[in-house]
Amino acid sequence: MTHTTHTAPPPGPPAKTDGIRRRAGRRNHVPPHRSWRQHPLRRLTPWLFLLVPLALLITFTYVPVGNMIYYSFTDWDGVSPDRSFVGGDNYRELVTRPELFRVFAVSLYYLAASAVQIAAALYFATLLSFDLRLRNLFKGILFFPYLINGVAIGFVFLYFFQDGGTLDSVLSLFGAGGGHAWLGDPRSANTSLAGVSVWRFTGLNFVLFLGAIQSIPGEQYEAAELDGASRWQQFRHLIVPGIRPVIGLSVILAISGSLSVFEIPYIMTGGATGTQTFVIQTVKLAFQFNKTGLASACAVVLLLIILAVTWIQRRLLPDEKVDLV
Amino acid sequence: MTLTAPASRTATRRSRVTAGTVLAYVSLVAASLVVLVPLLVILLTSLKTSREMADGSGALTLPHDWLNLSNYATAFTDGHMLTALGNTAFILLFSITGTVLIGSMTAYAIDRFEFRLKKPVMALFLVATLVPGVTTQVATFQVVNSFGLIDTRWAPILLYMGTDIVSIYIFLQFIRGIPTSLDEAARLDGANSFTIYRRIILPMLKPAIATVVIIKGITTYNDFYIPFLYMPSEDLGTISTALFRFKGPFGAHWEDISAGAVLVILPTLIVFLFLQRYIYNGFAQGATK
Numbered sequence: 001m002t003h004t005t006h007t008a009p010p011p012g013p014p015a016k017t018d019g020i021r022r023r024a025g026r027r028n029h030v031p032p033h034r035s036w037r038q039h040p041l042r043r044l045t046p047w048l049f050l051l052v053p054l055a056l057l058i059t060f061t062y063v064p065v066g067n068m069i070y071y072s073f074t075d076w077d078g079v080s081p082d083r084s085f086v087g088g089d090n091y092r093e094l095v096t097r098p099e100l101f102r103v104f105a106v107s108l109y110y111l112a113a114s115a116v117q118i119a120a121a122l123y124f125a126t127l128l129s130f131d132l133r134l135r136n137l138f139k140g141i142l143f144f145p146y147l148i149n150g151v152a153i154g155f156v157f158l159y160f161f162q163d164g165g166t167l168d169s170v171l172s173l174f175g176a177g178g179g180h181a182w183l184g185d186p187r188s189a190n191t192s193l194a195g196v197s198v199w200r201f202t203g204l205n206f207v208l209f210l211g212a213i214q215s216i217p218g219e220q221y222e223a224a225e226l227d228g229a230s231r232w233q234q235f236r237h238l239i240v241p242g243i244r245p246v247i248g249l250s251v252i253l254a255i256s257g258s259l260s261v262f263e264i265p266y267i268m269t270g271g272a273t274g275t276q277t278f279v280i281q282t283v284k285l286a287f288q289f290n291k292t293g294l295a296s297a298c299a300v301v302l303l304l305i306i307l308a309v310t311w312i313q314r315r316l317l318p319d320e321k322v323d324l325v
Numbered sequence: 326m327t328l329t330a331p332a333s334r335t336a337t338r339r340s341r342v343t344a345g346t347v348l349a350y351v352s353l354v355a356a357s358l359v360v361l362v363p364l365l366v367i368l369l370t371s372l373k374t375s376r377e378m379a380d381g382s383g384a385l386t387l388p389h390d391w392l393n394l395s396n397y398a399t400a401f402t403d404g405h406m407l408t409a410l411g412n413t414a415f416i417l418l419f420s421i422t423g424t425v426l427i428g429s430m431t432a433y434a435i436d437r438f439e440f441r442l443k444k445p446v447m448a449l450f451l452v453a454t455l456v457p458g459v460t461t462q463v464a465t466f467q468v469v470n471s472f473g474l475i476d477t478r479w480a481p482i483l484l485y486m487g488t489d490i491v492s493i494y495i496f497l498q499f500i501r502g503i504p505t506s507l508d509e510a511a512r513l514d515g516a517n518s519f520t521i522y523r524r525i526i527l528p529m530l531k532p533a534i535a536t537v538v539i540i541k542g543i544t545t546y547n548d549f550y551i552p553f554l555y556m557p558s559e560d561l562g563t564i565s566t567a568l569f570r571f572k573g574p575f576g577a578h579w580e581d582i583s584a585g586a587v588l589v590i591l592p593t594l595i596v597f598l599f600l601q602r603y604i605y606n607g608f609a610q611g612a613t614k
Binding site for chain 1: 346349350352353356357359360361363364366367370383384385428430431433434435437438440441446449450453455456457459460461462463464465466467468483484486487488490493518519522543546547549550554564565566569571579582583585586589590593594597601604605606608609
């Protein structure tokens with residue numbers, strides 16, 4: 001908290017003096033032999049441009065993170081003016097009350113879904129990297145769900161899983177009996193919701209993979225063909241190594257995404273029947289039960305986990321730059 | 326797929342390709358059906374009358390009247406979609422303009438100037454990408470609250486503007502490709518830094534601006550979490566939160582809810598059809614930063 005505010009002052013005062021000096025400088029004219037590069041104004045101008053961006057960055061990212069850490073050691077309810085310091089009590093409560101930590105089990109469904117999603121995306125990206133008829137149409141269809149409004153997706157799939165809804169009707173076409181309450185018990189509800197997440201996000205991974213595959217030079221395929229490599233061998237030895245950085249990135253996005261699922265389960269079930277995720281729980285603690293202190297502790301834990309995952313990724317894939325553009 | 330006793334190498338290849346191609350198309354068509362069927366069923370449902378919905382004929386039956394738009398009228402008026410559209414447009418306009426200005430100014434300052442603390446400033450932006458927005462809302466809410474902005478449209482506008490580091494990266498990447506000789510030439514003609522930013526950098530950044538506008542536009546249009554938290558009033562609904570509120574009053578009236586969902590999806594579909602190329606590139610760029 002305090003260390004971030006130290007960085008805030010520099011943009012303030014120099015910016016003002018710079019504005020004045022700049023006007024003065026223009027009137028007097030800069031001596032022509034002195035290049036702009038050495039001019040003192042040059043040191044101050046960047047701060048003018050950075051003033052607003054830095055102020056917003058600090059106000060809406062660093063101040064909240066700092067406050068959140070501070071709140072997590074208090075019993076604040078988010079409203080009353082007084083709060084008292086309770087040390088690590090919130091963290092102790094988080095670890096010792098099993099129902100608070102159990103929500104992480106729900107993430108496992110989404111983690112499994114991410115694996116399916118990445119595999120499917122890889123498969124379709126490989127397929128469509130070859131010349132197929134209607135390639136752009138298929139590409140568009142596969143990607144489009146990623147662009148759809150989350151609330152609309154929630155309703156589309158509420159109807160999909162409803163008793164007598166889309167899924168039951170499709171199943172009865174194939175003679176399979178309906179009547180299963182898809183969102184009725186925790187296991188099937190979480191599987192269904194994780195399925196929605198696959199439906200929604202496969203398109204993004206697919207487009208990322210496809211872009212990466214297409215940036216592999218065409219001569220490499222020709223060489224492989226000449227060497228008699230099969231499609232599978234090409235995939236295994238040419239495509240996968242070529243797009244490894246993007247796969248690594250997708251895995252990280254998938255892990256942090258699985259831990260911070262909110263929208264789809266919140267819209268579809270509101271966290272009922274065992275579908276509550278960590279973020280839904282945090283939001284409820286903070287905004288329904290006014291337990292800002294405890295909710296902050298939850299958020300800090302989640303932040304630490306996500307930072308740890310990112311750090312591990314950086315260690316595992318050092319220097320591998322993801323560069324698609 | 327299982328081919329036996331190939332006579333020659335070329336024969337194997339040709340037949341494997343055809344079998345493989347069939348399988349490829351089968352899987353692509355299957356995947357397309359998985360994507361499209363849930364959406365098409367919603368479209369069908371939106372055209373049915375409440376009586377058709379009640380007769381228990383199932384979700385896959387076709388509506389009697391393909392031009393029955395009464396559910397759309399209900400969704401549009403009773404669902405307060407017009408207000409929502411206005412609010413979303415207002416937020417889009419300001420947050421996108423703000424994002425473009427902030428992102429390009431930051432990129433200009435970082436790429437074109439040498440100054441002390443440049444490294445720490447870059448690190449500040451870099452580290453911020455690691456902080457997922459969902460986790461910090463508990464405390465961000467209090468910051469927004471202290472400005473007295475809860476339940477105003479300025480709360481989401483400021484948050485969308487202030488926490489978008491992805492577009493800063495898109496601008497930064499693009500600005501590196503603009504030759505500095507242009508700046509130098511303008512500088513010799515007596516232009517100051519602001520004029521250079523305004524007259525040279527900003528126009529040259531057009532393709533990057535297009536990318537940012539598209540990504541930012543779609544993600545803002547689709548965002549649910551921030552308007553839901555910061556604008557609880559009914560008359561401050563955005564497209565997402567207004568649709569979310571269908572859940573209560575329309576109860577089990579799936580024909581109305583479906584019409585609402587179609588109304589929300591339609592603009593996205595139109596934008597996607599017209600701007601496909603930009604959208605693919607934009608989201609690929611955005612996700613890899």
